[in-house]
Amino acid sequence: MQTKRYWLAFVMVLSCGLTLAQVTPQNRHLVVNGKAGEATVVQINGRTYVDLETLVRIADGSLSFQGTQVSLVLPGPEANAAAAPPNQEQPAGRDGLTRNFMIAGIETLAQMREWASTMANAIEHGYGVTESWTADYREKTATSLRQAGASASTDADHNALQLLTNEFQSVETWSNELVSAKKNMDTAKYSMSTDSLRNEPLSQKIINCGRFLGTMLGSAEFSDDPSCH
Numbered sequence: 001m002q003t004k005r006y007w008l009a010f011v012m013v014l015s016c017g018l019t020l021a022q023v024t025p026q027n028r029h030l031v032v033n034g035k036a037g038e039a040t041v042v043q044i045n046g047r048t049y050v051d052l053e054t055l056v057r058i059a060d061g062s063l064s065f066q067g068t069q070v071s072l073v074l075p076g077p078e079a080n081a082a083a084a085p086p087n088q089e090q091p092a093g094r095d096g097l098t099r100n101f102m103i104a105g106i107e108t109l110a111q112m113r114e115w116a117s118t119m120a121n122a123i124e125h126g127y128g129v130t131e132s133w134t135a136d137y138r139e140k141t142a143t144s145l146r147q148a149g150a151s152a153s154t155d156a157d158h159n160a161l162q163l164l165t166n167e168f169q170s171v172e173t174w175s176n177e178l179v180s181a182k183k184n185m186d187t188a189k190y191s192m193s194t195d196s197l198r199n200e201p202l203s204q205k206i207i208n209c210g211r212f213l214g215t216m217l218g219s220a221e222f223s224d225d226p227s228c229h
Contacts, residue, residue, distance in 0.1 A: 101157040104148035105217045111141040129182045156222035163228040174202045
């Protein structure tokens with residue numbers, strides 16, 4: 001179950017950034033658990049989606065439907081990982097991230113991206129944005145971040161948690177600035193160009209750090225990047 005959740009979450013965070021709602025089908029070379037194949041990738045509102053049947057075919061997994069339930073099983077990337085006792089952590093060396101933290105961290109990153117993407121879309125289309133409107137996104141993300149913190153058990157996990165926390169603080173600051181700009185009726189400039197909000201320094205910092213975190217968490221190895229500080 002953890003492996004399944006990890007890969008589903010990882011597909012969601014392959015491409016980080018603040019974008020408008022749009023659908024852009026593209027043919028990509030997809031690698032799952034070391035197995036490669038061609039897949040049609042669709043980008044919607046800054047997130048990347050892959051057809052489940054294609055994902056299962058490439059990964060040699062299985063997919064079944066029963067009523068409203070969809071069951072997806074993907075083989076683990078390592079045979080010895082599949083044979084390990086449940087909940088046993090297997091950090092990859094001194095700088096390795098534990099599996100539980102990787103899953104929690106990727107889910108936290110996905111929550112941050114949903115918060116930021118929704119804010120960007122609302123501002124650029126002139127929708128009403130208030131403090132109470134954004135509070136739900138902030139709380140969901142904060143809860144996910146706390147769960148990631150509870151999952152951290154090694155030095156590498158805690159170092160990566162600090163970078164996630166920095167990204168959360170950046171998104172929170174950016175969100176508060178947009179709410180303030182909306183109150184002061186200073187958001188018209190963002191609707192004039194689809195890149196005006198994205199190209200602001202804080203937006204670029206969030207985008208770059210998000211991309212780095214997605215790659216770092218997916219690699220299972222801790223590393224650092226200036227964009228997350």
